Amino acid sequence: MRHANPVSNRSALRRHSLPISLLTMLHLASLAVLGLAGSESRADVDLPSKFSNQSSVRNTRHNLTQRQAAGGPSGVNMDPYRNDYAEVCVYCHTPHGANTNVGAPLWNRNIPSTTYTVYSSNSLTQSISQPGAASLVCLSCHDGQQAVDAIMNMPGSGRYSSAPNTGFLNTWSNPSGLGPFAHAGLKDGECLACHASNAGIVGTGAADFTLAAIGTDLRDDHPVGVTFPTTNGDGTDWKTPGGSFVVGGRTTKYYDENSNGRMDKGEIRLYDSGSGPSVExxxxxxxxxxxxxxxxxxxxxxxxxxxxxxxxxxxxxx
Ligand code: HEC
Ligand code: HEC
Ligand code: HEC
Ligand code: HEC
Ligand code: HEC
Structure with a gap:
């Protein structure tokens, strides 16, 4: 959440004038030809979306094929800017050749070493470390440092790279036949060349993604990589996470709200990346x-x- 601690005003910082890139101009031209008009209907999500936002990740914005089974956004608008692997999970997971350096299941993305500017404040009781694995997986797209389609193992055999670069990504052909000429990331001038309020086409379905482009400065976000206070419970500022889930000597703590003894996906949790239960x-x-x-x-x-x-x-x- 950026939400509670506006150390700096993200929107003001980010809305500096973007040069209208060649990329945008080319695309604006094609949009005009297509005569795209917005038709958003979902009110329950923060931004208007053409995804139905129910039943599967396939029907959410995390479907980077940009194609929902019934209706949804027109992926063809995005084909020039990212590879369409035609598989939803593969932007994040792979059945083979997964990145074992990161604590996420069968992870298909490189985690480049990046030093993040972390949250700080005088009233913190815990020290803040660099983000742990359960944050780095998200930041591998949301910090904008690499393209959203930069995966290590592309579908099909013999398409593996431990550090996917443009040459490697260019070996992919989109099923639509329209080859990508850019592998864009969630940052200014790339995905945000269109997905920002000042891009001129928000409202045609290209929602404003400015807030999702978190960057590497995490000072205006809820602290991550911060351990949970060991003094908690009645009379303290903290509630006690009652549940424990242990794998490989690491203990994830969770709030077992339905008391079923299982870490359900609807339950808030604290991951252990090596220094104890932490917020990620x-x-x-x-x-x-x-x-x-x-x-x-x-x-x-x-x-x-x-x-x-x-x-x-x-x-x-x-
Ligand atoms: C302590 C809970 C918490 C943590 C930790 C957290 N978020 Fe959020 N996040 C929220 C909430 C709550 C919202 C809903 C919007 C709001 O309240 O401002 C949100 C909203 C968002 C949004 C939508 C844009 C926006 O700002 O509204 C993105 C993207 C996001 N979070 C990504 C992340 C990423 C990436 C991380 C890790 C670096 C992260 N969040 C860590 C609670 C959290
Ligand atoms: C040249 C402009 C342009 C660029 C660059 C661009 N987009 Fe889009 N994007 C659009 C348009 C236009 C739509 C609306 C498509 C529709 O309504 O069918 C859209 C729709 C989307 C949607 C669906 C929104 C929803 O929920 O309905 C997502 C997600 C998305 N884009 C992600 C991306 C990502 C990720 C990138 C960078 C890799 C990117 N876009 C780059 C123009 C662009
Ligand atoms: C946008 C990235 C992304 C996409 C797309 C995605 N996942 Fe995940 N998945 C993750 C992350 C991150 C985790 C680790 C969650 C955690 O830390 O608890 C995960 C964890 C999982 C887990 C372990 C259980 C859990 O939920 O933690 C399974 C199983 C899984 N994913 C299956 C899938 C399948 C199947 C698809 C495609 C239909 C898919 N995922 C698409 C990011 C993604
Ligand atoms: C998963 C547990 C968890 C959740 C959920 C959570 N927080 Fe936190 N929060 C923490 C921890 C741990 C710290 C670090 C506390 C410390 O070091 O004293 C923290 C720190 C903070 C701080 C900074 C305090 C300071 O001294 O600078 C604020 C403000 C805050 N949280 C607000 C929120 C808000 C608002 C939400 C809901 C959107 C939220 N938190 C959700 C665990 C959580
Ligand atoms: C493969 C790239 C990728 C990964 C990995 C990824 N995201 Fe995203 N995420 C996106 C894109 C692209 C969007 C579309 C931009 C938007 O909706 O604002 C998005 C949107 C979001 C949104 C906004 C949804 C909305 O309704 O607007 C949130 C919140 C979010 N991601 C959180 C996360 C968290 C938390 C993780 C890690 C557990 C994560 N993402 C991992 C690419 C990714």
Missing amino acids: CGSCHDPHGVATSGSLFNATFLRKPNAASAVCLTCHSK
């Missing part, structure tokens, strides 16, 4: 979407709705 992106978000009640996923991939600050009050007792 995955503490509050599930990248596949979670439906708490009814069939629509919670907005912004949250594990539970944040109505009445319910996400915050899971850990904090303020």
Whole structure:
């Protein structure tokens, strides 16, 4: 969340004037020809979306093929800017040749070494480290440092690279026949050349993704890579995560709200990347979407709705 601690004003910082790149101009021309008009209908998600946002990650913005089984956005608009692997999971996971350096299942993305500017404040009681694995997986797209289609193992055999670069990514042909000429990332001048309020085409279905382009400065985001205070429970500022899930000597703590003894996807959790239970992106978000009640996923991939600050009050007792 950027949400509570505006150390700096992200929007003001980010909305500096973007040069209209060749990329945008080419595309604007084709949009004009296609005569695209917006038709957004979902009100439950933070931004208008053509994805139905229910039942599967296939029907969410994390489907980077940009094609939903029934309806949804027109992926062809995106084909020039990222490889369409025609498989939803492969932008993040691979059955073979996975990146074992990162603590996420069968991970298909390189995690370049990046030094993040971390949150700081005088009132913190815990020290803040660099983001742990359960944040780095998200930042591998959301920090904008590499293209969203930069995967290590492309579908088909013999298409592996431990550090995918443009040459490697260019060996892919889109099933639509329209080859990508750019492998864009979530940053200014790339995906945000169109997906920003000042790009001129927001409203035609190219939503404003400025807030999702987190960058490498995490000072205006809820701290991640921060361990949970060991003094918690009644009379403290913290609620006690009652559940424990142990794998390979690492203990993930979770708030077992339905007391079933299982770490359910709707439950807020604290990951152990080596220094004890910590807050990471995955503490509050599930990248596949979670439906708490009814069939629509919670907005912004949250594990539970944040109505009445319910996400915050899971850990904090303020
Ligand atoms: C040249 C302009 C342009 C660029 C660059 C661009 N997009 Fe888009 N994007 C669009 C347009 C136009 C739509 C709307 C398509 C439609 O309504 O069918 C769209 C739709 C989307 C959607 C679906 C939105 C929704 O929920 O309905 C996603 C997700 C998306 N783009 C991601 C990306 C990503 C990731 C990148 C960078 C790799 C990117 N786009 C680059 C123009 C662009
Ligand atoms: C945008 C990235 C992304 C996409 C797309 C994605 N996943 Fe995941 N997946 C993740 C991350 C990140 C984790 C680790 C979650 C955590 O840390 O708890 C994960 C974890 C999992 C797990 C382990 C259980 C869990 O939920 O933690 C399974 C199983 C899984 N994914 C299956 C899939 C399948 C099947 C698809 C395609 C239909 C898919 N994923 C698409 C990012 C993704
Ligand atoms: C493969 C690249 C990729 C990975 C990995 C990834 N994301 Fe995303 N994510 C995107 C793109 C592209 C969008 C579309 C931009 C948007 O919706 O604002 C997006 C959108 C989002 C949104 C906004 C959804 C909305 O309704 O607007 C959230 C929240 C989010 N991601 C969280 C996460 C978290 C948390 C993780 C890790 C657990 C993660 N993402 C991993 C690419 C990725
Ligand atoms: C402590 C809980 C928490 C953590 C940790 C967290 N988020 Fe969020 N995030 C939220 C909430 C709640 C929202 C809903 C919007 C709001 O309240 O401002 C959100 C919104 C978002 C959005 C949508 C854009 C926006 O700002 O509204 C993106 C993208 C996102 N988070 C990505 C991430 C990533 C990536 C990480 C890790 C670096 C992360 N989040 C860590 C709680 C969290
Ligand atoms: C998974 C547990 C968890 C959740 C959920 C959570 N927080 Fe936190 N929060 C923490 C931890 C741990 C710290 C670091 C505390 C420390 O070092 O004293 C923290 C720090 C903070 C701080 C900084 C305090 C300071 O002294 O600078 C603020 C403000 C904050 N959280 C607000 C929120 C809000 C608002 C939400 C809901 C959107 C939220 N938190 C959700 C665990 C959580």
